[in-house]
Amino acid sequence: MIEVHDLTKRYGDKTAVDGITFTVKPGIVTGFLGPNGAGKSTTMRMILGLDRPTAGTATVNGRPYADHPDPLHQAGALLDAKAVHTGRSARHHLLALAATTGIPTSRVDEVIDIVGLRQVARKRVGGFSLGMGQRLGIAAALLGDPEVVILDEPTNGLDPEGVLWIRNLMRDLAADGRTVFVSSHLMSEMALTAEHLVVIGRGRLIADTSVTGFVEQGAQERVRVRSPRATELRDLITGPEVTVYSVERGLFEVTGLAAAEIGDRAARAGIPLHELTVVRPSLEEAFMELTRDSVEYHSSTLTGAAR
Ligand SMILES: Nc1ncnc2c1ncn2[C@@H]1O[C@H](COP(=O)(O)OP(=O)(O)OP(=O)(O)O)[C@@H](O)[C@H]1O
Numbered sequence: 589m590i591e592v593h594d595l596t597k598r599y600g601d602k603t604a605v606d607g608i609t610f611t612v613k614p615g616i617v618t619g620f621l622g623p624n625g626a627g628k629s630t631t632m633r634m635i636l637g638l639d640r641p642t643a644g645t646a647t648v649n650g651r652p653y654a655d656h657p658d659p660l661h662q663a664g665a666l667l668d669a670k671a672v673h674t675g676r677s678a679r680h681h682l683l684a685l686a687a688t689t690g691i692p693t694s695r696v697d698e699v700i701d702i703v704g705l706r707q708v709a710r711k712r713v714g715g716f717s718l719g720m721g722q723r724l725g726i727a728a729a730l731l732g733d734p735e736v737v738i739l740d741e742p743t744n745g746l747d748p749e750g751v752l753w754i755r756n757l758m759r760d761l762a763a764d765g766r767t768v769f770v771s772s773h774l775m776s777e778m779a780l781t782a783e784h785l786v787v788i789g790r791g792r793l794i795a796d797t798s799v800t801g802f803v804e805q806g807a808q809e810r811v812r813v814r815s816p817r818a819t820e821l822r823d824l825i826t827g828p829e830v831t832v833y834s835v836e837r838g839l840f841e842v843t844g845l846a847a848a849e850i851g852d853r854a855a856r857a858g859i860p861l862h863e864l865t866v867v868r869p870s871l872e873e874a875f876m877e878l879t880r881d882s883v884e885y886h887s888s889t890l891t892g893a894a895r
Pocket residue numbers: 599602603604622623624625626627628629630631773
């Protein structure tokens with residue numbers, strides 16, 4: 589369990605994390621989502637005691653991480669997969685970590701097997717692909733058989749096979765009853781992996797919800813209506829709760845009125861319908877909608893797409 593309460597981090601006059609409160613529960617994968625620069629890494633570093641909060645608290649299994657007598661059994665993390673001594677073999681890298689933290693050699697071989705690096709365990713890390721480096725970073729995170737696993741953008745730069753592997757691993761770790769907290773700036777990735785989402789933007793908490801709750805909160809269902817008598821039909825369906833957007837000539841989208849009601853009104857007026865489709869917002873759209881005001885640097889295409 590991770591508990592974050594009113595956590596704040598300021599760097600000079602820049603507020604990277606701004607009074608956020610949330611809990612990450614065991615047994616499920618919780619996605620930590622936000623645009624670049626939202627404050628995800630800073631939050632994770634504070635949870636792990638690597639950065640000191642300006643205000644507020646972060647605890648792992650009931651205590652600040654650094655106060656645990658057996659921290660590596662409490663939480664393991666992958667923060668920056670490239671921070672490995674490249675001259676060593678993978679096994680030596682893990683043995684060195686194990687030796688300084690009182691973890692037996694047998695556990696090193698176990699984690700090498702868990703992450704599927706046995707074939708290359710004696711090769712120098714300098715020659716590793718990004719995916720192999722990522723597996724090694726995860727092996728290091730799992731060394732202490734931790735109850736809490738924290739992964740910062742673990743799928744960044746991986747090929748589809750690597751992404752799938754990490755996704756399955758996270759699910760397996762959660763199914764074991766562990767707390768799995770994983771950051772990403774990609775909603776689509778989190779939708780496939782996480783059951784719960786903590787969403788931040790510009791250091792502030794935007795949502796703390798199930799994946800399905802997130803979509804409902806983030807964007808409304810729309811109905812796409814195509815008719816050769818679109819203008820007449822529009823007049824029949826406008827109302828205080830109803831919003832109509834023109835898409836192109838003869839095609840518009842409606843929020844606030846069910847498809848069946850639109851169809852019935854068209855039928856009563858004898859207006860032909862060439863299309864009547866319910867459009868459910870994708871997770872990516874819901875995410876863009878929710879974080880629209882909190883993206884640090886808008887690209888013109890992103891701004892365009894979000895509007
Ligand atoms: N050591 C630091 N000194 C000054 N500003 C910092 C420092 N670390 C982070 N920041 C700033 O704090 C904000 C949050 O950064 P952080 O790395 O936590 O975001 P993030 O959500 O992890 O983003 P990304 O996905 O880009 O890594 C950013 O504006 C960043 O520039």
